[in-house]
Amino acid sequence: EPEVTQTPSHQVTQMGQEVILRCVPISNHLYFYWYRQILGQKVEFLVSFYNNEISEKSEIFDDQFSVERPDGSNFTLKIRSTKLEDSAMYFCASSGTPSGGFEQFFGPGTRLTVL
Amino acid sequence: GQQLNQSPQSMFIQEGEDVSMNCTSSSIFNTWLWYKQDPGEGPVLLIALYKAGELTSNGRLTAQFGITRKDSFLNISASIPSDVGIYFCAGQPGGTSYGKLTFGQGTILTVHP
Numbered sequence: 001e002p003e004v005t006q007t008p009s010h011q012v013t014q015m016g017q018e019v020i021l022r023c024v025p026i027s028n029h030l031y032f033y034w035y036r037q038i039l040g041q042k043v044e045f046l047v048s049f050y051n052n053e054i055s056e057k058s059e060i061f062d063d064q065f066s067v068e069r070p071d072g073s074n075f076t077l078k079i080r081s082t083k084l085e086d087s088a089m090y091f092c093a094s095s096g097t098p099s100g101g102f103e104q105f106f107g108p109g110t111r112l113t114v115l
Numbered sequence: 116g117q118q119l120n121q122s123p124q125s126m127f128i129q130e131g132e133d134v135s136m137n138c139t140s141s142s143i144f145n146t147w148l149w150y151k152q153d154p155g156e157g158p159v160l161l162i163a164l165y166k167a168g169e170l171t172s173n174g175r176l177t178a179q180f181g182i183t184r185k186d187s188f189l190n191i192s193a194s195i196p197s198d199v200g201i202y203f204c205a206g207q208p209g210g211t212s213y214g215k216l217t218f219g220q221g222t223i224l225t226v227h228p
Contacts, residue, residue: 042221
């Protein structure tokens with residue numbers, strides 16, 4: 001069964017460093033998302049991406065964040081200068097096939113720890 | 116922004132019992148989804164609901180999309196130990212079926228054998 005994959009599973013970084021989180025969405029999906037979940041809290045929307053541009057973003061997704069689809073399969077989230085409060089699980093999701101299907105399927109997540 | 120109130124926050128039940136949890140919102144959602152999350156993993160989709168009043172089953176799970184579009188419930192019948200986890204409701208706003216999901220706070224389910 002097709003699934004969303006994410007790498008790395010765990011990333012440890014120093015405050016102020018740049019990190020890139022990688023995702024491979026389900027191959028025929030058209031919409032891509034990033035969410036985050038701070039430990040013990042609910043999942044929060046960051047950004048959605050369609051047709052090579054951002055379609056919606058939350059107030060969390062400030063200038064320190066960017067997304068990119070550098071090729072036909074990968075979808076990345078970059079945090080330019082990490083802060084302690086960026087420590088969280090980051091989930092990639094994808095949805096939307098040409099024939100319909102609105103369900104969002106999530107990857108296993110990347111645990112980001114900022115020291 | 117839109118908020119989802121999910122209840123109960125946690126449940127402790129005996130194996131074999133039925134479980135019910137629900138979500139309510141002050142605003143309308145176009146789609147309701149229910150996810151289960153195991154520790155350290157991503158949310159796994161259980162059921163998706165697209166029409167007001169819709170009742171959908173997936174094995175021992177049954178979910179309904181409230182007629183007002185502002186609420187949904189999930190029932191689990193005859194619980195088993197592997198049902199343990201955190202259950203989240205999530206709603207998509209009206210206007211687009213591809214929009215962001217707003218998640219509830221989650222219901223932590225513990226099943227005693």
